[in-house]
Amino acid sequence: MKKTPPITSNSMNENYFLKKKIQMAVLYAVLSGIAIYTLAPLWLLLVNSFKSQSEIISSPLGLPSEITFSYLSNAMKEINFFRALFITTAITSTSVLLIVIVSSMAAWIMVRNKSKASTIVFMCFVAAMLIPFQAVMYPLIQFFDDIRLKSATGLVLMYGGFGLSMSVFLYHGFVKSVPRGVEEAATIDGCNIFQMYIHVVMPLLKSITVTVIVLNSMWIWNDYLLPFLVIGNSPTKTLVLELYFARITAGQFGNPWQLIFPSVMVSIIPIIIVYLFLQKYIVKGISDGAIKS
Amino acid sequence: MNFYKKWFWPLVIPSLLLFTMVILYPFIMGVVNSFLAWRGTYYFDPDTGTRATSMFKSFVGFANYKEAFQDTRFISALVYTVKYTFIAVIFVNVAALALALMVTKITKSSGIYRTIFFLPNMLGGLALGFIWQFIFQIIFTDILFSPEALYLPFLRYMTQDSTKALFALAMLNTWQYAGYMMIIYVAGLNNISADYYEAASIDGASYWYSFRKITIPMLMPSFTIVFFMTLANSFKLLDQNVALTDGEFGTRLLAMQILRTVKDTAPPNYGKAQAQAVIFFILVAGITLTQVAITKRKEVEM
Numbered sequence: 001m002k003k004t005p006p007i008t009s010n011s012m013n014e015n016y017f018l019k020k021k022i023q024m025a026v027l028y029a030v031l032s033g034i035a036i037y038t039l040a041p042l043w044l045l046l047v048n049s050f051k052s053q054s055e056i057i058s059s060p061l062g063l064p065s066e067i068t069f070s071y072l073s074n075a076m077k078e079i080n081f082f083r084a085l086f087i088t089t090a091i092t093s094t095s096v097l098l099i100v101i102v103s104s105m106a107a108w109i110m111v112r113n114k115s116k117a118s119t120i121v122f123m124c125f126v127a128a129m130l131i132p133f134q135a136v137m138y139p140l141i142q143f144f145d146d147i148r149l150k151s152a153t154g155l156v157l158m159y160g161g162f163g164l165s166m167s168v169f170l171y172h173g174f175v176k177s178v179p180r181g182v183e184e185a186a187t188i189d190g191c192n193i194f195q196m197y198i199h200v201v202m203p204l205l206k207s208i209t210v211t212v213i214v215l216n217s218m219w220i221w222n223d224y225l226l227p228f229l230v231i232g233n234s235p236t237k238t239l240v241l242e243l244y245f246a247r248i249t250a251g252q253f254g255n256p257w258q259l260i261f262p263s264v265m266v267s268i269i270p271i272i273i274v275y276l277f278l279q280k281y282i283v284k285g286i287s288d289g290a291i292k293s
Numbered sequence: 294m295n296f297y298k299k300w301f302w303p304l305v306i307p308s309l310l311l312f313t314m315v316i317l318y319p320f321i322m323g324v325v326n327s328f329l330a331w332r333g334t335y336y337f338d339p340d341t342g343t344r345a346t347s348m349f350k351s352f353v354g355f356a357n358y359k360e361a362f363q364d365t366r367f368i369s370a371l372v373y374t375v376k377y378t379f380i381a382v383i384f385v386n387v388a389a390l391a392l393a394l395m396v397t398k399i400t401k402s403s404g405i406y407r408t409i410f411f412l413p414n415m416l417g418g419l420a421l422g423f424i425w426q427f428i429f430q431i432i433f434t435d436i437l438f439s440p441e442a443l444y445l446p447f448l449r450y451m452t453q454d455s456t457k458a459l460f461a462l463a464m465l466n467t468w469q470y471a472g473y474m475m476i477i478y479v480a481g482l483n484n485i486s487a488d489y490y491e492a493a494s495i496d497g498a499s500y501w502y503s504f505r506k507i508t509i510p511m512l513m514p515s516f517t518i519v520f521f522m523t524l525a526n527s528f529k530l531l532d533q534n535v536a537l538t539d540g541e542f543g544t545r546l547l548a549m550q551i552l553r554t555v556k557d558t559a560p561p562n563y564g565k566a567q568a569q570a571v572i573f574f575i576l577v578a579g580i581t582l583t584q585v586a587i588t589k590r591k592e593v594e595m
Contacts, residue, residue: 024399030395039412041425044428103308109305113301130578134570135571135574138333138566139319142333143314143318143322158315161314164308168308224532255430260423261427274415287476287479290477
C-alpha cells in the first residue's frame with residue numbers, strides 16, 4: 001500500500017520519506033535474517049553431504065575440505081536411489097491421476113444434478129475429513145491384506161480414498177461457480193457425457209486441478225506411515241521408506257551422519273528441482289485452495 | 294436436466310467405491326474392533342483362552358477403553374499431545390502472520406522471500422526431522438550454545454528431555470509450516486481493500502490501531518483456515534516425532550502411541566490400539582469442530 005504523504009512543509013516531507021526508507025531497510029534486514037534461518041538447515045545438509053563422519057562432527061558448519069562424491073554415491077547405493085525414485089514417482093503420479101479423475105467426475109455431476117442423494121454423498125465426503133488416519137489404519141491394512149491388495153497397487157487405491165474427500169470438496173466448490181451454459185450448448189451439439197467431461201468440463205476446471213494435484217502430490221510423495229504399514233521392509237520401498245530403514249539399520253550404534261546427510265540430500269533433490277521449476281503454480285495452488293475452502 | 298440425472302450414479306460410484314473401501318468400511322470395523330479382543334490377524338476368545346470361532350465371541354465391552362485409560366503411556370502421550378498442540382499452534386500462527394505482514398509490506402523481491410519461506414514444506418517430515426536432530430544434538434549443543442559460546446543450557450540436549458523436546462518439536466514445525474500458513478495469510482491480506490487503511494490513516498489512526506480494527510477482523514476467515522490446519526496437523530503429528538526423538542524420554546505423541554501400542558504388547562493387542570484410535574478420532578473431531586464453530590462466529594461479513 002502506498003500512502004500519500006501529508007501535505008506540509010518541505011522538511012517534514014523529507015522526514016517522512018527518510019522514516020519510510022529506514023522502516024523498509026529494517027524490514028528487509030529482518031526478512032533476510034529469517035530467510036537465512038530458513039535456508040541454514042539446507043546449507044548444513046549440502047556441505048555435510050561431502051564430509052566424513054569425523055569431519056562432520058569436528059566442523060559441521062564449514063565447507064568440506066575436499067570435494068568428494070563418494071559419500072553421495074554410497075548413499076545412493078544404500079537407499080537404492082533410482083529404484084526408489086521410480087517407485088515413488090509411479091505411486092505418486094498414479095494416485096494423483098486417480099484422485100483427479102474420480103473426484104472431478106463425482107463433484108461435477110453432484111453439482112449439476114442436485115438431489116437428496118447428491119447432498120448426502122457430499123456430506124459424507126466432508127464429514128470424512130474429520131477422521132484421522134490413525135482411526136482407520138489397522139482395519140484398513142487388515143482388509144487390504146484379506147483381499148490380497150497389501151501391495152503397491154493397494155497403496156495407490158488407499159491414497160485414492162484418502163485424497164478423495166478434500167479433492168471432491170475443492171472441485172465441488174469450484175464447479176458451482178462455473179456456468180452450465182457451455183455444457184448445455186455441447187449437449188445440443190450431440191456431445192455424449194465422456195466427450196463433454198474431457199473436452200468441455202476438464203478444461204474449465206484447470207486451475208482447481210492444479211491445486212488438487214499440488215496438495216495431493218505433496219503429501220503422497222513425502223508420506224511415511226502408509227507405505228511403512230503397507231510395503232514395510234520389502235524391496236519395493238519408496239524414497240521415504242528407504243531413508244527410514246537406512247537410518248534404522250545404520251543407526252544402531254550412534255548416528256551415522258556420513259550416511260544420513262547424503263541420503264537425505266539425494267532423496268530431496270528431485271523435490272527441490274520440481275519446486276524451483278513449478279513454484280509459481282505450487283504457491284498459487286496452495287493459496288487458491290485456502291481461499292476456496 | 295434429465296441428461297445429468299441419467300449419469301449421476303455412474304459418475305459417482307467410482308468415488309463411493311473407493312470411499313467405502315478405504316474409509317467407511319475400515320472406520321466402522323475400527324469402532325467394532327475396539328470392543329473386541331482383536332489381535333490383528335485373529336480374534337481372541339477371553340472365555341476359552343484360544344482363538345475365537347466368531348467375531349462375536351470375542352466381545353469384551355469397554356475393556357479395551359478401560360485398559361487404554363489405565364495405561365500410563367497413553368495418558369502421558371495424550372497430555373504431551375495437548376501441550377505440544379498448544380505451543381505449536383501459537384508458534385506457527387505468530388510466525389506465519391508476522392511473515393505475511395512483512396512480505397506484503399515490501400515492494401521489491403517479495404516473491405523471492407515467499408519462495409524461500411515456503412521451501413521447507415516441500416520436504417518430508419522424516420528427512421527434515423533427521424537434519425534437525427543433527428542441529429539440536431550437534432550444532433546447538435556443542436557449538437552455538439555450548440559453555441564456550443553463547444551459553445544457554447535450555448537450548449542444549451533438547452532431544453533428550455521431555456519438556457525441551459516439546460519446544461524442539463515446535464521449533465522444527467514452525468520452521469517447516471510457517472511458510473505454508475504465511476501463503477494463506479497473504480491471500481487473506483490481499484483481499485482487504487486498501488481503501489480501509491487509507492480512510493483510517495486520513496482519520497489519523499496509528500498502525501497498531503488499524504491493525505487491530507481492520508486487519509484482524511478482516512482476516513478472520515484466514516484465521517479459521519490456519520487454526521483448523523495447524524490444530525489438526527499438530528494433533529496428528531507423527532513423522533517429525535519419529536525422526537527427532539522416536540518417542541524416547543517420554544516424548545511420544547498420540548499418533549505414535551497408537552502405532553507403537555501393538556509393539557509394546559505381546560501378543561500385539563490391536564483391540565487396545567484401536568480403542569485409543571477411536572478416542573483419538575473423537576478428540577480430533579471434537580477439537581476441530583469446536584474451533585471452526587468459534588472462529589466462524591467471529592468472522593465478519595463486510
